[in-house]
Amino acid sequence: MAKLEVEIEEIGEVSVQEALSLGLTAGDLLRMYRKLVELRLFENRVEQLYLYEARIQGTAHLYTGEEAIAVGVARAIEGFGYIVSHHRGHGHALAMGIPPKEVMAELFGKETGVVKGLGGSMHVAIDPKRGALWASAIVGSGIPIAAGAALALRYRGERGVVVGFFSDGAANTGAFHEGLNLASFWKLPVIFACENNQWGMSMPARKSVTCGRVAYRAAAYGMPGVIVDGNDVLSVYKATKEAADRALRGGGPTLIEFITYRLKGHGVYDKATYRPKGEVEEWEKRDPLPRFERKLIEAGITTEDRLKEIRDEVAREIEEAVKFAEESEVLRFDQLWEVIYA
Amino acid sequence: MSSGEERILTYAEAIREGLRQEMQRDQSVILMVEDIGAYGGAFKVTKGLLEEFGPERVRDTPISEIAIVGAAIGAAIMGLRPVAEIMYMDFLPIATEQLVIQAAKMRFSSGGKLKIPLVVRTQYSLGRAHAAQHSNFFPVWYMNVPGLKVVAPSTPYDAKGLIISSIRDDNPVLFIECAVLYYGVKGPVPEESYEIPIGVADVKRKGSDVTVVAVSRLVHEALKAAEELEKKGISVEVIDPRTLNPLDRKTIVESVKKTGRAIVAADDCKTGGVTAELAATIVEGAFDYLDAPVVRVASPDMPIPFSPSLENQYMRWAKDIVEAVESIV
Numbered sequence: 036m037a038k039l040e041v042e043i044e045e046i047g048e049v050s051v052q053e054a055l056s057l058g059l060t061a062g063d064l065l066r067m068y069r070k071l072v073e074l075r076l077f078e079n080r081v082e083q084l085y086l087y088e089a090r091i092q093g094t095a096h097l098y099t100g101e102e103a104i105a106v107g108v109a110r111a112i113e114g115f116g117y118i119v120s121h122h123r124g125h126g127h128a129l130a131m132g133i134p135p136k137e138v139m140a141e142l143f144g145k146e147t148g149v150v151k152g153l154g155g156s157m158h159v160a161i162d163p164k165r166g167a168l169w170a171s172a173i174v175g176s177g178i179p180i181a182a183g184a185a186l187a188l189r190y191r192g193e194r195g196v197v198v199g200f201f202s203d204g205a206a207n208t209g210a211f212h213e214g215l216n217l218a219s220f221w222k223l224p225v226i227f228a229c230e231n232n233q234w235g236m237s238m239p240a241r242k243s244v245t246c247g248r249v250a251y252r253a254a255a256y257g258m259p260g261v262i263v264d265g266n267d268v269l270s271v272y273k274a275t276k277e278a279a280d281r282a283l284r285g286g287g288p289t290l291i292e293f294i295t296y297r298l299k300g301h302g303v304y305d306k307a308t309y310r311p312k313g314e315v316e317e318w319e320k321r322d323p324l325p326r327f328e329r330k331l332i333e334a335g336i337t338t339e340d341r342l343k344e345i346r347d348e349v350a351r352e353i354e355e356a357v358k359f360a361e362e363s364e365v366l367r368f369d370q371l372w373e374v375i376y377a
Numbered sequence: 378m379s380s381g382e383e384r385i386l387t388y389a390e391a392i393r394e395g396l397r398q399e400m401q402r403d404q405s406v407i408l409m410v411e412d413i414g415a416y417g418g419a420f421k422v423t424k425g426l427l428e429e430f431g432p433e434r435v436r437d438t439p440i441s442e443i444a445i446v447g448a449a450i451g452a453a454i455m456g457l458r459p460v461a462e463i464m465y466m467d468f469l470p471i472a473t474e475q476l477v478i479q480a481a482k483m484r485f486s487s488g489g490k491l492k493i494p495l496v497v498r499t500q501y502s503l504g505r506a507h508a509a510q511h512s513n514f515f516p517v518w519y520m521n522v523p524g525l526k527v528v529a530p531s532t533p534y535d536a537k538g539l540i541i542s543s544i545r546d547d548n549p550v551l552f553i554e555c556a557v558l559y560y561g562v563k564g565p566v567p568e569e570s571y572e573i574p575i576g577v578a579d580v581k582r583k584g585s586d587v588t589v590v591a592v593s594r595l596v597h598e599a600l601k602a603a604e605e606l607e608k609k610g611i612s613v614e615v616i617d618p619r620t621l622n623p624l625d626r627k628t629i630v631e632s633v634k635k636t637g638r639a640i641v642a643a644d645d646c647k648t649g650g651v652t653a654e655l656a657a658t659i660v661e662g663a664f665d666y667l668d669a670p671v672v673r674v675a676s677p678d679m680p681i682p683f684s685p686s687l688e689n690q691y692m693r694w695a696k697d698i699v700e701a702v703e704s705i706v
């Protein structure tokens with residue numbers, strides 16, 4: 036009987052020592068910590084603004100718990116990488132360097148927002164000059180688009196990679212399967228970054244991903260599959276760097292499954308009562324922020340006091356972002372006619 | 378219309394020439410087509426382009442409509458000018474989400490940050506005995522989408538000029554060809570490159586008694602009908618919108634104001650069809666000038682039958698247009 040070989044690389048926790056050997060400096064590590072904090076505090080503030088202050092309308096899908104992925108990926112592709120984001124994209128936007136005030140103003144629907152208040156929460160990670168190409172709110176649809184962006188890089192002979200973000204639920208769409216196959220067919224410099232946060236709304240990944248692991252599907256499309264501790268920012272960095280190096284060498288696409296957890300409900304208003312008792316608490320023990328703090332302190336990179344200073348600084352920045360968003364104006368309706376066609 | 382040009386090309390050759398000239402002019406133009414390799418494209422419209430431009434620019438694809446359009450979008454937002462081909466319009470619904478919910482919204486939802494210079498070429502095969510899943514013309518599904526342009530040329534001259542302007546356009550364009558016209562219609566086509574502006578209708582024949590607004594294949598039926606009606610002393614003006622979104626309402630309305638009578642004709646089904654939009658345009662813009670009701674010549678509201686004689690009865694022809702005109706003059 037013929038057999039499909041499924042060879043999966045697994046990347047577990049990466050030590051500070053190893054990270055330094057991979058080319059990150061102590062300064063880089065602190066900047067990554069600062070980003071993690073920015074993503075976390077931003078989402079905490081957004082949750083408040085929705086639930087307790089009712090200052091934002093519509094919906095928002097919080098990235099809480101998944102921060103290590105966006106931050107690790109963004110650092111690994113800095114200077115030559117692009118991303119395609121999705122409905123849970125606040126973290127992607129911030130990690131790619133879009134200022135918190137622009138992201139916040141977008142959530143408020145203001146003209147100073149990343150996309151002028153026309154996109155809202157599900158379309159904040161769109162700023163091509165910072166490498167954020169597009170954010171699809173249709174699950175899975177960004178995957179072939181990421182492949183196409185990579186085709187443009189390859190075609191022009193530019194040194195670059197595209198990271199297409201999606202989560203476990205998206206791995207069951209047709210766009211995923213067609214997109215991966217086409218990317219492999221053309222050997223494109225693209226990284227398919229699955230943020231397996233264990234849930235697709237109320238559907239558990241352990242049920243919907245019928246072959247057990249999203250990464251196994253890489254074998255079906257002739258590309259390497261990698262499973263990574265997605266709550267360790269340094270593992271994320273390492274795995275992404277490996278995949279990016281391969282892509283830059285002309286080795287084609289990689290599917291990385293980052294194992295993580297959606298610490299909040301699907302959207303801000305979802306109480307997520309469908310989750311088994313104790314699951315959240317279990318994953319809180321693996322929360323990427325305290326984990327990274329411990330590692331940095333234990334490795335002697337920094338002190339608790341310095342980390343606290345960073346957290347306070349970021350908290351002030353987020354407050355300023357809220358103020359900026361609040362004080363900004365909404366686009367005039369007649370201005371909308373100008374942005375339908377180029 | 379073109380002047381006294383000698384060169385006569387088929388509709389397929391005209392499109393091919395437009396594609397080739399744009400590819401020669403602009404390195405950023407690439408094609409993505411199923412079966413372009415050994416096969417030369419299902420209708421040979423792209424024949425010879427692989428040999429001329431190589432496999433990096435003329436890309437053979439797997440049967441993955443979502444990924445073809447998706448990848449073309451990704452390449453477009455990165456600055457290429459991809460032309461993706463969907464072999465039959467019947468297969469476009471598979472990739473419609475990419476075209477309609479992704480490409481068409483990108484300019485707007487990015488607050489004007491993105492440009493999407495994308496062309497999706499497709500064709501409808503009504504009249505080729507291809508049955509209900511290989512014959513459909515569905516333009517209204519796409520006309521109803523702000524952010525997308527929809528083009529449907531009827532002559533070789535228009536097809537060449539419009540494929541060139543579609544490629545140069547910075548917006549997503551759905552370019553709908555008609556398969557029976559590929560080798561069934563010939564006409565003068567200048568050798569040099571030229572653009573036809575998207576959003577400008579063409580008066581294919583001047584007349585004074587009645588306006589016939591016809592789309593794609595039915596433009597030719599309308600012209601035949603006009604000849605026949607002329608013999609009966611009825612002067613017919615034939616207007617080809619050429620592009621369905623934007624639609625040149627002004628040219629249509631002005632003509633009806635002059636003639637006072639209108640027939641609208643297209644190869645899609647009647648209910649919610651192109652003819653509904655054309656009739657509404659006339660009623661909105663020229664109601665006071667109308668001397669008779671606007672009559673629609675459209676496909677019946679049924680799936681397309683295979684049996685050639687049944688398909689023939691399903692389709693609209695010059696005689697149907699003649700009948701419609703005679704019913705209101």
Ligand SMILES: Cc1ncc(C[n+]2csc(CCOP(=O)(O)OP(=O)(O)O)c2C)c(N)n1
Pocket residue numbers: 096122123172173174175201202203204205206232234235236297301
């Ligand atoms: C094609 C499509 N189907 C359904 C939805 C509604 N929806 C939005 S997010 C979501 C869950 C997606 O799960 P997953 O891909 O795991 O992403 P996550 O929310 O976990 O980040 C669903 C069902 C959608 N936006 N698009």
Ligand SMILES: [Mg+2]
Pocket residue numbers: 202203204230231232233234235236
């Ligand atoms: Mg998920």
